Amino acid sequence: MTMSIEGFSCLGAFGSGGDCLTEAIRARHTDRFTERTDTSALANFFPPRALRQCDRFSRLAILGACLAAQNAGLNPTEPGNCGIVLATGYGSATPTFDFLDSLLDHGEQMASPLAFSLSVHNIPAAIVAKTMQIQGPCATVCQYESSVASGLLLASQWLADKRIDRVLFGAVDEYTDLLNAVTLRVVKEREIQGARKSRRALSLAEGAAFFILSRPKDSSLGDITSVSLDKSPDHPDYNALAGDCLYFFSGAVPPEAHGLPGVLDGSPAYGNIPVAAALDLAAAVSMLNTGGAPFSHYCCRNYTAGVQSEIILKRVKP
Amino acid sequence: MISHGKPVRVSGLGCVTAAGRNLAACLTALDEGWRSPRPPELFPAERQFPVFACDLNMSDNPFCLSDPAVFKAMSRTVHLAAHAVAEALNDAALEIEDLASLRVGVCIGTSVGTSLEFYDYYRCYRAGKEDPLDVIHRYLSSNPALALARLLGTRGPIQTVTNACSSGADAIGLAADWIRNGLCDIAICGGADALCQIIYYGFASLQLQSAAACMPFDKKRAGLNLGEGAGIMVLESTERRKNRKTQGFIRGYGTCTDGYHLTAPHPNTRGLRTALKHALTQAGALCGDIAFINAHGTATPTNDAAEGAFFRELFPNTPFIATKGSTGHTLGAAGAVEAVFTLAHLIRGKLPASPGFFEEDPALGISPINKPLQVEARLAMTQSIAFGGNNSILLLGTENTA
Numbered sequence: 069m070t071m072s073i074e075g076f077s078c079l080g081a082f083g084s085g086g087d088c089l090t091e092a093i094r095a096r097h098t099d100r101f102t103e104r105t106d107t108s109a110l111a112n113f114f115p116p117r118a119l120r121q122c123d124r125f126s127r128l129a130i131l132g133a134c135l136a137a138q139n140a141g142l143n144p145t146e147p148g149n150c151g152i153v154l155a156t157g158y159g160s161a162t163p164t165f166d167f168l169d170s171l172l173d174h175g176e177q178m179a180s181p182l183a184f185s186l187s188v189h190n191i192p193a194a195i196v197a198k199t200m201q202i203q204g205p206c207a208t209v210c211q212y213e214s215s216v217a218s219g220l221l222l223a224s225q226w227l228a229d230k231r232i233d234r235v236l237f238g239a240v241d242e243y244t245d246l247l248n249a250v251t252l253r254v255v256k257e258r259e260i261q262g263a264r265k266s267r268r269a270l271s272l273a274e275g276a277a278f279f280i281l282s283r284p285k286d287s288s289l290g291d292i293t294s295v296s297l298d299k300s301p302d303h304p305d306y307n308a309l310a311g312d313c314l315y316f317f318s319g320a321v322p323p324e325a326h327g328l329p330g331v332l333d334g335s336p337a338y339g340n341i342p343v344a345a346a347l348d349l350a351a352a353v354s355m356l357n358t359g360g361a362p363f364s365h366y367c368c369r370n371y372t373a374g375v376q377s378e379i380i381l382k383r384v385k386p
Numbered sequence: 387m388i389s390h391g392k393p394v395r396v397s398g399l400g401c402v403t404a405a406g407r408n409l410a411a412c413l414t415a416l417d418e419g420w421r422s423p424r425p426p427e428l429f430p431a432e433r434q435f436p437v438f439a440c441d442l443n444m445s446d447n448p449f450c451l452s453d454p455a456v457f458k459a460m461s462r463t464v465h466l467a468a469h470a471v472a473e474a475l476n477d478a479a480l481e482i483e484d485l486a487s488l489r490v491g492v493c494i495g496t497s498v499g500t501s502l503e504f505y506d507y508y509r510c511y512r513a514g515k516e517d518p519l520d521v522i523h524r525y526l527s528s529n530p531a532l533a534l535a536r537l538l539g540t541r542g543p544i545q546t547v548t549n550a551c552s553s554g555a556d557a558i559g560l561a562a563d564w565i566r567n568g569l570c571d572i573a574i575c576g577g578a579d580a581l582c583q584i585i586y587y588g589f590a591s592l593q594l595q596s597a598a599a600c601m602p603f604d605k606k607r608a609g610l611n612l613g614e615g616a617g618i619m620v621l622e623s624t625e626r627r628k629n630r631k632t633q634g635f636i637r638g639y640g641t642c643t644d645g646y647h648l649t650a651p652h653p654n655t656r657g658l659r660t661a662l663k664h665a666l667t668q669a670g671a672l673c674g675d676i677a678f679i680n681a682h683g684t685a686t687p688t689n690d691a692a693e694g695a696f697f698r699e700l701f702p703n704t705p706f707i708a709t710k711g712s713t714g715h716t717l718g719a720a721g722a723v724e725a726v727f728t729l730a731h732l733i734r735g736k737l738p739a740s741p742g743f744f745e746e747d748p749a750l751g752i753s754p755i756n757k758p759l760q761v762e763a764r765l766a767m768t769q770s771i772a773f774g775g776n777n778s779i780l781l782l783g784t785e786n787t788a
Contacts, residue, residue: 194775
């Protein structure tokens with residue numbers, strides 16, 4: 069079903085907000101994406117004490133969620149009849165490694181229960197729910213780069229079934245030194261094996277993008293008209309939208325797509341992040357609403373693990 | 387507000403736990419009250435909490451037979467899932483080749499299956515050494531839903547749900563929505579999780595594991611035992627399944643967060659009540675239509691107290707069972723394993739005694755059944771309560787009306 073976007077936010081080394089993201093994409097800021105995301109704006113929403121046990125991943129999630137609610141004109145601490153879907157490529161990695169540190173440093177008997185609790189994949193979504201006082205359905209999906217499309221599919225089902233009036237959909241991944249080191253080792257190995265270069269060859273980055281989604285509304289910032297995940301076709305189709313479409317590929321443009329009239333590579337802004345599709349979507353929403361958008365459709369597509377994920381965003385406002 | 391929804395047909399069931407390598411064996415073990423957790427053997431542990439490990443033989447798995455190299459490179463969680471998928475497809479009278487021409491969704495819940503289980507790799511990394519990347523490649527090829535879709539060669543939606551201990555129930559509920567809303571013709575759904583060193587240490591750090599065999603709802607309960615396994619259902623659209631055998635129906639699904647605490651349920655089961663309301667509305671049923679309940683029943687003091695209060699108030703006369711005394715807590719698989727059990731109990735009209743329950747806890751004031759019970763019923767409920775305050779309820783039926 070079609071979902072309207074009532075509000076959105078995006079965070080990363082590029083800064084905060086759609087303007088920062090699109091500007092960084094246009095300026096091709098290839099040197100900034102390894103910087104940590106600034107979450108100091110959380111102080112505008114909650115006293116530090118309220119977030120004292122939150123890990124970095126959860127802070128990214130809470131800030132992204134509050135900014136999206138604010139952008140939609142909702143009260144971030146009481147957004148109403150709302151569900152949460154959180155998409156992530158790897159989940160909250162820092163608490164997992166913190167827990168391993170506690171095991172290695174102090175042994176089984178003194179391992180950290182807090183780090184373990186925070187390492188469970190659905191805890192960031194639960195922390196968002198608790199912090200924003202949301203008591204609706206809450207789900208986390210974790211499947212590398214197809215997480216974003218998968219999570220949006222879930223959100224669309226909840227809205228179609230009228231389980232909820234709105235869905236706070238977010239996508240988050242965080243940077244850790246270990247994951248970055250592993251990523252670069254895997255890339256190097258695949259380069260040796262002849263794999264093509266893409267944003268996956270960049271350093272790992274972190275960031276978040278959140279959207280307030282609802283059933284179709286006139287005031288929409290843009291409508292998500294289609295979300296799909298399927299086995300990658302042998303010959304991908306780029307003609308369905310008759311050229312009136314800007315394509316994003318999570319920063320990994322396939323060779324056959326280079327000749328399309330509209331292709332944008334967001335990787336210089338957001339680096340190598342599994343939930344890049346959500347940042348592509350945020351960039352598309354921003355472009356649609358800052359005037360002079362040359363396309364009426366935006367397609368956020370990626371290929372990973374033999375699966376094609378695709379999200380189509382359509383302009384609503386003239 | 388969610389409205390009444392069409393029941394979704396269940397055409398196949400599959401299951402593997404420590405209690406048995408297939409559904410029939412698990413049911414026999416439950417009937418016999420089998421419960422025999424053992425010290426962990428898959429990894430070293432200073433503190434020996436008993437666990438329920440599966441006796442898994444990969445060599446007869448059809449996926450292993452068709453592509454051993456790819457299959458063996460995948461994780462134990464995927465192996466467990468694939469084992470149960472093979473049984474469920476067989477039960478549904480479907481061949482893997484049948485799936486190629488259909489829209490087939492794969493929706494799997496897991497907890498361990500997406501965890502960054504890099505303990506040894508991390509130890510080397512900290513020491514400044516480079517361990518081989520094998521564990522990383524295994525992780526990257528073993529996201530449960532993606533891996534199963536690859537093994538099955540399916541075309542359709544793919545989702546790995548990571549809602550901790552409600553993941554398996556959620557995956558079935560979400561996949562039922564896919565069928566109801568026409569996203570696919572068939573959905574292969576459920577949950578899977580393997581025993582894992584890090585999770586074992588984690589539950590030990592939370593002091594939630596029992597040093598003896600677990601005793602759900604018992605006065606002397608002292609915590610949970612970890613387990614592993616997988617539960618899988620094959621769901622099919624009504625049109626596709628016309629004139630073919632049907633095992634039962636997904637009648638309703640509800641899920642809601644407590645927004646209360648990271649690792650403990652809301653004492654008044656706030657989220658569980660909302661989940662129940664939504665599941666009943668979707669099923670077009672009332673509490674009184676539910677013949678029996680499968681409790682989450684982890685045997686931790688807080689979980690069983692919260693569930694006990696919920697049953698005492700809303701289902702004071704409805705029999706309920708808890709099966710983790712025979713399987714252990716299989717985490718992301720549990721909701722699916724127990725949904726499979728619940729439908730199987732409905733089909734055969736018989737409930738086993740709750741393994742590990744011996745003595746009523748006066749503080750709870752309510753007990754699971756402690757003797758086998760014949761039931762002639764059309765609707766049953768299974769509930770899952772998870773870390774993060776997730777609560778999920780599935781209503782399962784043998785007929786497509788209440």
